[in-house]
Amino acid sequence: MDVSKDTTQAPAPAPAVPDDAPPTVTRRLRIITVIATFGGLLFGYDTGVINGALPYMTDDLGLTPVTEGMVTSSLLLGAALGAITGGRLSDARGRRRTILTLAVLFFIGALGCTLAPTTAVMVVARFVLGLAVGGASVTVPVYLAEVSPAERRGALVTRNELMIVSGQLLAFTSNAIIARVGGESGGVWRWMLVIATVPAVVLWFGMLVMPESPRWLASRSRFTEALDVLRQVRSQQRAEAELAEVTALAVKDEQEKLGGWQDIKAVPWVRKLMFVGFGIAIVQQITGVNTIMYYGTQILTDAGFAADSALTANIANGVISVLATFVGIWLLGRVPRRPMLMTGQIGTTAALLLIGVFSLVLPAGDGRAYAVLAMTVTFLAFQQGAISPVTWLMLSEIFPMRMRGFGMGMAAVVLWLTNFVIGLVFPSLVSGIGISNTFFLFVVAGLFSLTFVKLYVPETKGRTLESLEAELKARFS
Template structure:
């Protein structure tokens, strides 16, 4: 499959609607409010994936976990997320983005409560799996909702606010872990307090989404054009809302004629190629090994020579740099193309992982090695969260046709979470077998393959409306 495009991407046609949204301030405030409420799904995604980092050592002692059951507790959420993303994408296409987010808020609450109350390893694995269903569903539904409600020229920044909330959730998890551990000390069940905090943003998400509108593009895909126009007028000037609805309606009719919207679409060559590219983008994000640091960062620092409480506190630096880097990424997305940004992030992560491997191999255990490794994990996360993660979720929310946007993103996210699951499950086993250095050298080799894939196959998406982009990609891959 060769889908390279040798044209200068900067000469490709850009926005077909106005470049600057002339909406009044009240409309802009409404769009910001929608973004804040919807991205509580990202906050929950981040907290529930990051909290295990600090809770796991206490949970291991309390529940008697082995290296394998540690991997199962960590990765059961990821397996649930894989299935949640696949079915969540279909549900959001069938029932609507807003209704799906409301359902996910309930699942987030139930999963977090189940994890908090789990009396043994088996029930913990089940509860983490349920929580994963919500994480996976949110990972595909929230970016699509934001992409479909955003003006084209602001789509990059608004969609990547979800990534900002994800890393903010992870930072919150690391911070609460450290505070709760310092207050609770070695008392039994301290990890339960770390887990129960996640029920609070789930309540905020559910009540908040009750007052939010449905995606105008989803409404148009269901021929509910007047409702779609009413929503667009909430977040656009009236003139622009009417012009955009005409474009969305034409695209919806075209997709309806092409019968897009399910598994049969994969028989269509251009759709199949696009889905494969999406799957590749998703896998590329995960084989950097980012979640080995997000899930096992405390243990990596402990193995390098820090005491457990010091490692918990030092690990907050990973959360802080993730948030700061995401701010930089949001700023860059409005100024540079997506594909070069993705490749620059990959090269940075490869260099940082190479140095983690070298330091772990060459330096003696102790504070010196621990802080050298910490410096490289911070560098790694700066490139990952400042470039790779925001570009990945943004591009996956953009590239699929209207009628199968949730479904296509669901397939790509399924591949992302399965890859994440395998890495989360195997990382502690691999470190136990071959050591930290050799494990990170494996990620370096995978990173080189990832850069090659992006160079050859990934398209540029910046500066197009979703409808214009669909026409462009249909022509490119046909």
């Protein structure tokens, strides 16, 4: 079934009531976005910090290539469990309370990693940190999508992606600074890891004074509270009109009993939508983006940089990720999601092909080192400017209201498990078949991904969450 073409033409209107919100309302929405996206900052820092900490940790903890993969990928395995658990928890207890719980896990996990005396303790602590990362990857985008007005949803939800890459840049920069200040002193990696406790504290205190998602409140028939929240982030007229639309859908979802495992089995259109979500999640990961995020320093070292120079050069990856995400946020307000995703895939696949070619044909030295760096920067420009923001945005949009957290959680499990497998086997692949052939494998995967998006991924731009749900139900039924 080709779902890229409309089988039933459903309306995709802009909001019927203009949102002439006063400045105080706009400011409130901005504050909510900033506080919630500290979850994204922690996501980025905790996944990026291992990039620079791992070489120093290897000596102190006596890591082998296998245990290196375990330390790196234990966070990813935890993230897979955290995604589904966080999704279910946010549907059951609310988005705000779930984010508060995740802030505590972020703090405990970061402290555990910092103080870890052995590899086993490090793996466990990274797993706990992964629970928080996975939960945040699901709950924060859903929370932002449900608080945002339709015409600003793309820009506000992708602020979380901006905070993720900003967290990675912060990790790369602090790693380089700490390495230069601390030199070869033992335990320098512990200072790299402990920084993550600070934004965890900010997230917890900030979310104490943030409102609950109005759509989650409506899904629990708490319509008066939902209206109170909408009035904080909309004009009075817009809030009342939006609540009427949300209430009607909440009542319909309650009648259809959407939201659990049995409903996925029983409702064909939800099941088809879930598989599309799985595909979008896999597409984002099999570009190999996290091989650059986790092993970028090692890739640059293999290409010809000295160890400290590789740490510094790796900052370029973080800078381009942040700049590209700014571009991505700008583009999301102006171009459709699906073509943007396909453009990103073409760009990343071409960059990976050239990394493989340069690693194969260029002699070791500065020429190869800077050629590989240029291609990793190009790869990240397409990945963080197109693929990643569209992925997290679409996953926060496509699932029905009553099972939005659960649906995104399931898709995120697939995303994190794919990430886990890649993170676990990448060092062994490079050791076994070489860097060039490893990246050629990612090129083949990229071609399959491009085909999937062209055939099966729907467009989501320009719809309210409620009209989008009606359209997708008609299309997949």
